Amino acid sequence: MSFDNSQKIGILGGGQLGKMLIQTALDLDLDISVLDNDPDCPCKSIATNFVKGDISDFQTVYDFGKDLDVLTIEIENVNIESLKKLESEGKKVFPQPHIVENIKNKCTQKQFFKDHDIPTSEFILVSGLKEIADNKEFLPAVNKIGVGGYDGRGVQTIRTEADIEKGFDAPGILEKFVDFDKELAVIVARNSDGEIKTFPVVEMVFHPVANLVEYLFSPAAISNHIAEKANKIAIQTIEAYSLVGLLAVEMFVTKSGEILVNEVAPRPHNSGHHTQKANLVSQYDQHWRAILNLPLGDTKDISMAAMVNILGEENHEGIAQVEGLEKILGQDNVFPFFYGKKKTKPFRKMGHVSILADDFDKLKEKVNFVQENLKVVSKK
Amino acid sequence: MSFDNSQKIGILGGGQLGKMLIQTALDLDLDISVLDNDPDCPCKSIATNFVKGDISDFQTVYDFGKDLDVLTIEIENVNIESLKKLESEGKKVFPQPHIVENIKNKCTQKQFFKDHDIPTSEFILVSGLKEIADNKEFLPAVNKIGVGGYDGRGVQTIRTEADIEKGFDAPGILEKFVDFDKELAVIVARNSDGEIKTFPVVEMVFHPVANLVEYLFSPAAISNHIAEKANKIAIQTIEAYSLVGLLAVEMFVTKSGEILVNEVAPRPHNSGHHTQKANLVSQYDQHWRAILNLPLGDTKDISMAAMVNILGEENHEGIAQVEGLEKILGQDNVFPFFYGKKKTKPFRKMGHVSILADDFDKLKEKVNFVQENLKVVSKK
Incomplete structure (x- = not known):
């Protein structure tokens, strides 16, 4: 395990997850190239090197990766064959392409759970x-x-x-159909040396119309027994894959207390955004440590937290404009993150707000305050 | 007080303070242009727009600023006349140019302290x-x-x-000559509405040869009485200037318990780096809130902290190479920040490490560990 600060890293995808990965990569002065077809994507102006191109095209991905040392992803719809070829030529590609291939298809992902005794519906x-x-x-x-x-x-x-x-x-x-009591998620990281760490279990509340995470709480309001079980299942899953990087493991807790893995994502995840404020090492920091085979960071949280997604307002489509920022910054321990998307549309993920507080009632009060006061609308 | 997310912001200077300002500005998706003569400066690849040019040249600064809405600095050696002209034409220039002019000359700065009853030697x-x-x-x-x-x-x-x-x-x-007991610093922020907040008082330990801050502790090991006095003096100083932005106030505590202001800096400062980890709102976040007239953030610290400057090793000059990173990341609550300077030379500020711990002894132990294990050398 030794760190070479001259290595060149590439991210496939230039969206908000890529942006937040780069923000924290700047602490380690990593050299990061980004490939994305959208010249206005959130990573455009902060990558060391931005390349416009289609992440699902074989040749484009190969040309992007062939002069880099380490490749990673921020979205799963990438060209797997190209990544496999780069891997076979000695590039470090994390998460490993065959795992992304398994996960990006919900059929093979679900079959993998079954074949590896990972509890699922x-x-x-x-x-x-x-x-x-x-x-x-x-x-x-x-x-x-x-x-x-x-x-x-x-x-x-x-x-x-x-x-x-x-x-x-x-x-x-x-x-x-699972008649579940709660939806939970655990972000787990693993480096090449096999070191594994999990972030505290979070509880997700979904938007009834958009089917997106509307807000989440951390840690989840569950018994220690359930938390330990969720934690073990997350570790079992990343070990079953031998994945190097981050795995977000989404789970149901059934009304009878059973835990079933719903889906996994092999990258930073919406359910880990709050770690930017509620933990000293965020999921983004941990991703870099994992794929560069550095020691993983302590995942203990410093506070209870909530995270609210900021979705584009209904009936608003066009150039994005933020309303109410000064109101929410007037609240202690309320931290907005905007993704730099120039255009808004209904339910588009435009940003998120992380909130810290000492108890659940205060968190919920601030979640409501943010939802009532912070809006992304289209410019008139 | 209302926030316009389409406003264009410029920073004069593209060094590490600018880099860390941009890193946190990305949370608010601010549009930031940077002016610096060095095309390899730390801000180069992360500014929305980088302009190569001399920050001390009248016309260069004017041309840079004339299409922007808000201007700020990360170093004092800027062309004041140009900033005054931009200010007179309605640009928001914070800190205000006449204050930077006063502070950048240690003679007028010192005279200002005397004229405003700010205790000084x-x-x-x-x-x-x-x-x-x-x-x-x-x-x-x-x-x-x-x-x-x-x-x-x-x-x-x-x-x-x-x-x-x-x-x-x-x-x-x-x-x-002041026979001082300790050197302290307080970072204080003020927005246009006149809201003021101070960060906890820190204690600085200087490198005996380089005359640079070698490491610091936060909060300083001083009585509440001295801390309150230091805090009051920092507020008195920023109010005397009516400064909008950040002011780093460096002070001596004499052996008789008197506090004397040594120097001030109207920008983020080396003595506030640890706030990136030890506080939920860092000095960089606070700078943006102050100059954009947003509510200032809570400055309470979440932990005791130390900050160690990473200086280029003696006898090493050339392309920078980091040694020992994996060792220090193997310690809990030790967080390195590198500035992205391609070349090292003896005592050049190449980065810093923030350390959190529950007591002074643990902090000091980790400071020693970092100093022994993390080196920036030149590539062989």
């Missing part, structure tokens, strides 16, 4: 609407598209036979 | 060596050059008549 692989109809006795269920779902898209609840037409006529999974 | 304004010799009964004293001193240069102790030749043959001050 019952499911059937389906090729489209006809196979959903063939399995109507399996309802109520959730139909997820195999590839291409993102930020709440590609997921449809099918309660009864009448809902089947709302499903996806594409390869995907039909998961047994 | 006795002094004589001198035009050069001859006037130092004329005032030999004033020795032992410290001779400071009026303009152009920086990072330990431009300061010379003159204990006896024999030392006079070591002084500066240029306009400056001769300050009565």
Whole structure:
């Protein structure tokens, strides 16, 4: 384990996760190139080197990576074959391409859980609407598209036979509907030496319309027993993959206290944004430590926290304008983060706010205050 | 008080203070242009817009500022006349140019303290060596050059008549030598609405050769009475200037418990680096809040802290290489920050390390560990 500060690093994807990765990478003065097709993406002006190009194109990814030393991702829809070729030529590619390949398809991801005794809900692989109809006795269920779902898209609840037409006529999974009590997430990191650390378990509350995390609390209001179980399952999952990097493990706690893994993401995650303020080592710091094989940082939290996503206001589309910032900065321990997206549209993730407080009631009060006072609208 | 996220901001100077200002400005998605003559300066690749040019040249500064809305500095040696012209044309220039003008000359700065009853050591304004010799009964004293001193240069102790030749043959001050017990610093912020907040008092330990802050502790090991006095003096000083922005107030505590202001700096300061980790709102965050007239953040510290400057190793000059990073990241609550300077030379400020711990002994132990294990050398 030794650190070379002249190594060149590349990130595939230039969105907000990439931006926050770069912000913290600046502490270590890392040399970071970014590949993204959008010349106005959040990483554009802060990467050491920005390359405009399609992260899903074989040749583009290969040309981007061939002169770099370490490659990582901030989104899963990347060209896997190209990353595998770069890996075979000796580049460090973390998370490893075959793991991203497994995870980016919800069918193979779910099958992986089953094959490795990672607790998850019952499911059937389906090729489209006809196979959903063939399995109507399996309802109520959730139909997820195999590839291409993102930020709440590609997921449809099918309660009864009448809902089947709302499903996806594409390869995907039909998961047994879980009558869950809470949704939890654990961010776990692993470096090449095999060192593993988990962040405290968080509890997510979803937006009923947008199917996005609306806000979360950390640590989750659960028993120590459940927290330990969630923690163990996160470790079991990253070990099963032998993944180097971060894994966000989303889980359900059923009403009977069972924990089921819902989905995983092999990168920094919405459910870890609050670690920028609630922890001394954030998920972004930890990502770099993991993929550069540095000692992982202490993940103890310094406070209870909440995180609210700032979504584009409904009925507003166009150049983004922030309203109410001075009001929320007038509250102690309320910290806004904007992603630098020039344009807003309804439910687009424009930023988030991290909030620290000593108890749940104060956190909830501040979550409400932020939701009432901070808006991203379109410029008139 | 209302925030416009489309306003364009400029920083004069592209060094490490500018870099750390930009890192935190990214949270608010501020649009930041940087002017610096060095195309390899730390801000180069992270500014929204980098302009190569001389910050001390009238026309260059004017051309840089004329299409921006808010201007600030990260170093004092800027063209004041140009900033005054921009201010007169309606630009927001914070700190205000006439204050920077007063502070950048140690003669006028010291005279300001005297005129505003800010406690400071006795002094004589001198035009050069001859006037130092004329005032030999004033020795032992410290001779400071009026303009152009920086990072330990431009300061010379003159204990006896024999030392006079070591002084500066240029306009400056001769300050009565203070037999001090400790050196303290307080970072204080003020916004346009006149809201003022101070960070906890820190204690500085200087490098005996380089005359740079070698490390500091926060909070200072002083009585509440001394801390309150230091705090009051910092507030008195920023109010006397009516400064908008940050003011770093360096002070001596004499052996008799008197506090004397040594020097001030109208910007983020070496003595506030630890606030990136020891406080939820850092001096860099606070600078933006102050100059954008946003509510100032809570300055309470979350832990005791130390900060160690990482200086270029003696006998090493050339392309910088970091040694021992993996060792110091293996310690809990030890956080390195590198400034992105490509070349090292003896005593050049290459980065710093912030350290948190529960007591002074643990802090000191980790300070020693960092000093022994982390080196910036030149590449072989």
